[in-house]
Amino acid sequence: MELGDINERISEILLAIADFLEMKGENVYRIMAFRKAARTISGLPKRIECKEDVITLPGIGKVIGDMVEEILKSGTASLYEELKREIPEGVREFQQIQGIGPKTAFNIYKITGASSLEELYELVLSDRLREFNELKGKTLEKVYSGIEKALEKKRMLRLDQGFAVYLAVKDIFKSNPYVKDVVLVGGLRRGKEVNNDVDILVLTEDKAKITPLLETKIDSYRIDIKITTPEMFFYDMFLYTGSDSHTSRVLELLGENRNFNSEEEIYNTLGLQYVPPEIREGRGEIELAREHKLPDLISLTDLKGDLHTHSLWSDGTANILDMAISCIKRGYKYMAITDHSGSLKVAGGLTPEEIIEQHKELEMIKDKLNGFTILKGIEVDILPDGSLDTPEEILKELDIVIASIHTNFKMEEKEMTERIIRAISNPYVDILAHPTGRILLEREPYKVDIERILKVAGERGVIMEINSSPERLDLNEALIREGKRYGVRFSINTDAHSPLHLDNSIYGVITARRGWLEAKDVVNTYDLNDLIEVLRR
DNA sequence: GCCGTTTTCGGCCCGACTGTTTTCAGTCG
Numbered sequence A: 001m002e003l004g005d006i007n008e009r010i011s012e013i014l015l016a017i018a019d020f021l022e023m024k025g026e027n028v029y030r031i032m033a034f035r036k037a038a039r040t041i042s043g044l045p046k047r048i049e050c051k052e053d054v055i056t057l058p059g060i061g062k063v064i065g066d067m068v069e070e071i072l073k074s075g076t077a078s079l080y081e082e083l084k085r086e087i088p089e090g091v092r093e094f095q096q097i098q099g100i101g102p103k104t105a106f107n108i109y110k111i112t113g114a115s116s117l118e119e120l121y122e123l124v125l126s127d128r129l130r131e132f133n134e135l136k137g138k139t140l141e142k143v144y145s146g147i148e149k150a151l152e153k154k155r156m157l158r159l160d161q162g163f164a165v166y167l168a169v170k171d172i173f174k175s176n177p178y179v180k181d182v183v184l185v186g187g188l189r190r191g192k193e194v195n196n197d198v199d200i201l202v203l204t205e206d207k208a209k210i211t212p213l214l215e216t217k218i219d220s221y222r223i224d225i226k227i228t229t230p231e232m233f234f235y236d237m238f239l240y241t242g243s244d245s246h247t248s249r250v251l252e253l254l255g256e257n258r259n260f261n262s263e264e265e266i267y268n269t270l271g272l273q274y275v276p277p278e279i280r281e282g283r284g285e286i287e288l289a290r291e292h293k294l295p296d297l298i299s300l301t302d303l304k305g306d307l308h309t310h311s312l313w314s315d316g317t318a319n320i321l322d323m324a325i326s327c328i329k330r331g332y333k334y335m336a337i338t339d340h341s342g343s344l345k346v347a348g349g350l351t352p353e354e355i356i357e358q359h360k361e362l363e364m365i366k367d368k369l370n371g372f373t374i375l376k377g378i379e380v381d382i383l384p385d386g387s388l389d390t391p392e393e394i395l396k397e398l399d400i401v402i403a404s405i406h407t408n409f410k411m412e413e414k415e416m417t418e419r420i421i422r423a424i425s426n427p428y429v430d431i432l433a434h435p436t437g438r439i440l441l442e443r444e445p446y447k448v449d450i451e452r453i454l455k456v457a458g459e460r461g462v463i464m465e466i467n468s469s470p471e472r473l474d475l476n477e478a479l480i481r482e483g484k485r486y487g488v489r490f491s492i493n494t495d496a497h498s499p500l501h502l503d504n505s506i507y508g509v510i511t512a513r514r515g516w517l518e519a520k521d522v523v524n525t526y527d528l529n530d531l532i533e534v535l536r537r
Numbered sequence B: 001g002c003c004g005t006t007t008t009c010g011g012c013c014c015g016a017c018t019g020t021t022t023t024c025a026g027t028c029g
Helices: A006-023 A028-042 A062-074 A078-086 A089-096 A102-112 A117-125 A137-155 A159-174 A186-190 A207-215 A233-241 A244-254 A263-269 A285-290 A320-329 A352-369 A413-425 A450-460 A477-485 A499-514 A528-535
Strands: A179-184 A198-204 A223-228 A305-309 A334-337 A373-381 A400-404 A463-467 A490-493
Touching: A006 A028, A006 A062, A006 A078, A006 A089, A006 A102, A028 A062, A089 A102, A089 A117, A089 A137, A102 A117, A102 A137, A117 A137, A159 A179, A159 A186, A159 A198, A159 A207, A159 A223, A159 A499, A179 A186, A186 A198, A186 A233, A198 A207, A198 A233, A207 A223, A223 A233, A233 A244, A233 A263, A244 A263, A244 A285, A305 A320, A305 A373, A305 A400, A305 A490, A305 A499, A320 A334, A320 A352, A320 A499, A352 A373, A413 A450, A450 A463, A450 A477, A463 A499, A477 A499, A490 A499
Parallel strands: A198 A223, A305 A334, A334 A373, A373 A400, A463 A490
Antiparallel strands: A179 A198
């Protein structure tokens, strides 16, 4: 079984077409058009049912509109099928190897005939890859040094992928009458940012009857199904959820009893406060639970707004009003629209003139919002010397300024640290976004003395972002805890580029919980007036 | 492939870095 609804299926086909066309050296703007359409479709808040649902969207015209219709009818697109006959799907995965792009990926296929990462890995393991004379030098080195990481990336699950797999498995199991319950356990239940498998606990009174289900496959991810009985259910839930160091400490205290009516009861029996899954890591939580002094962890419903969002003005896929409507539907009271600034040309960054134009649009839609507030913001780029790429006379007109790094990642630590400190010392900067720049399973954080940044942020009252994109989760849990010690305040933002991305806030909340944060530590749990108070320090 | 306040063609999205580079192609962000 494969994951994903029809929107994702359409989006995936368009992305594949773009990749194939790129390998073949097609017109770059045609390729970009497919990618843009794919992004727009994957970010739509509602399921596509007909061509008319997409044809009015920006960046989708007749050709892609017809293609969507074809996919809705037949499940695939003829152009996609045609390209797949020429280039096997698996060749796209070669690009997961660091430094291998579309041209080299296609070339490797043409030279070796390998049509998947696994086949290519076979050639590496047996060292036969060196026998192809056309492959040499750095390209060969990159394949040898990068392929294992690429394979690992394919197996590992980010939070979004893990939850999607869990829900798919749950659906399958729940349709069996002998299955009484299906719950998530393991690292994923604790909210770990990446996991090598999905641990699922299945409750049944008749194990034999569900044996065929144990063969369930979702893509090529590892699924670990554990079976339990009604008597052992809560004990097993507890047993399979916590980290070893957490669980073993509780077990020492617990004795022989295995029959509980809830996880809470397990902790309470021992005189401990209930420990939420996200902090069952053996980092001092048991001691605090004994004193009943665990933090009152933030929850999703505490959020009152999103302070980092994009629109069509830069590289978002929806207009401001649609983003706002999605926020209102979530029950938010406010959002900040923070499109990219001018120097970030790839993302269509806004010039000062465009920023002023954007504010006119905000004025115009104000009346349609029923008291919902859109803060005038920007995600301003931090230049290599730590200055900001937008003039201060513009910044001072804004309600909120987010600063972040998108270029020149490869600086030395000292330089990078100075760069960021200069940026957050600018009196107009409210928030530092995705403070370490990492992309999970893709890109390491840039070299930076993050402790120093956190310290300065704590002193100066600069808010640190917890970027909720499941690909970033930046800051991570460890740095959140560190920041809290320095008195830092946080903001859980989605960095949404589409309405659907607003749902990613759950991953930020989970990460904040793992960092022991309470609602008061997070500024976008505040009422609007209190938030503005914090911003205008 | 998409788009349109120079509207059915011609422009769109750019700069830094690297290496089978020496005037360019490929990759990355």
